[in-house]
Amino acid sequence: MKLFNTRLALALVACFAAHGAMADEVQVAVAANFTAPIDAIAKGFEKDTGHKLVASYGATGQLYTQIKNGAPFEVFLSADDTTPAKLEQENEIVAGSRFTYAIGTLALWSPQTGYVDDQGAVLKKNAFTHLSIANPKTAPYGLAATQVLDKLALTDTLKPKIVEGQNITQAYQFVSSGNAELGFVALSQVYKDGKLTSGSAWIVPASMHEPIRQDAVILNKGKDSAAAKALVEYLKGPKAAAVIKSFGYQL
CATH class of the missing domain: 3.40.190.10 (Periplasmic binding protein-like II)
Known part of the structure; x- marks a missing residue:
């Protein structure tokens, strides 16, 4: 019985170690308007994937400057589509990772x-x-x-x-x-x-201003991050979509 308990304990330790190895942290630059939604999304993301989301908030222009100055962000949730497009042209993002996650109101x-x-x-x-x-x-x-x-x-x-x-x-x-x-x-x-x-x-009716199309990208620092890739997939999924819509965004 003692040998069995020892083997069981070792198996459990190995299991938890493997889970810990798979779990990771993703550093995310988030446009200030998306503070409440990403906080809500983070809870589900962490529960469903085991990865931890660490967010930094600010104006899109300010976050762009921080990214260009070497900030350790792996994913960028912008408040527009032009800034991520600019980063793409400057080869600062993972090719093909740019997508619209919300349209602001x-x-x-x-x-x-x-x-x-x-x-x-x-x-x-x-x-x-x-x-x-x-x-x-x-x-x-x-x-x-x-x-x-x-x-x-x-x-x-x-x-x-x-x-x-x-x-x-x-x-x-x-x-x-x-x-x-x-x-x-x-x-x-x-x-x-x-x-x-x-x-x-x-x-305000959307016709009174240019569309506030909000794009997300995986930055070069997140190229090899499983957590960064998992977050992008989660943002495209139904659970995140429900949260985003509940805050008045369009998809």
């Missing part, structure tokens, strides 16, 4: 119930002090916000009232903290399971 939001109407007329009324947007030079959602203001012929009128966040997370924080009465945010920041989580919002 822009929203004009206020934490105050009833403050923002469902047509965005609050912008034309101009009865507010500050309007928050993300930096349009580095954040695709910020660029989309400026395109909406151009479309409404409000750029010059509202320019003195605009406060810029470094990324979409900071743009949201300006509004949620009360430093701005309203602001353009990613719908995913204020939306879950088919409804607003707080306040009032105008979900």
Whole structure:
């Protein structure tokens, strides 16, 4: 019996060691608008694959600079499709790995119930002090916000009232903290399971700005990473798709 127990113990140790060897960590650069979805996806990914997802968040332009400066990212989830395409042209990604994981939705939001109407007329009324947007030079959602203001012929009128966040997370924080009465945010920041989580919002029609097509790539540092490949496959699967859609993204 003692010999049997010893063999069983050794077998279990070998099994756990093999599982540990297969499990890996993947370093992921994530556009700030996708913070909540990737946090939710990470739980299922880690449970289903054994791999651990370690995310770093920021504006797409800032993350691009970090990647070019040698940051240890293996996968990049961008807030646009142009930055991953640029990295592809610069031979910074694994060939054939680029794909669209989500199409973003822009929203004009206020934490105050009833403050923002469902047509965005609050912008034309101009009865507010500050309007928050993300930096349009580095954040695709910020660029989309400026395109909406151009479309409404409000750029010059509202320019003195605009406060810029470094990324979409900071743009949201300006509004949620009360430093701005309203602001353009990613719908995913204020939306879950088919409804607003707080306040009032105008979900901006996609026709009012260029599509916010969000692409993902495996970077060269993730070329030989089983965890990086597993994450990309997981993002293309039904479980991740359900999470992504629940935050108001299109697929």
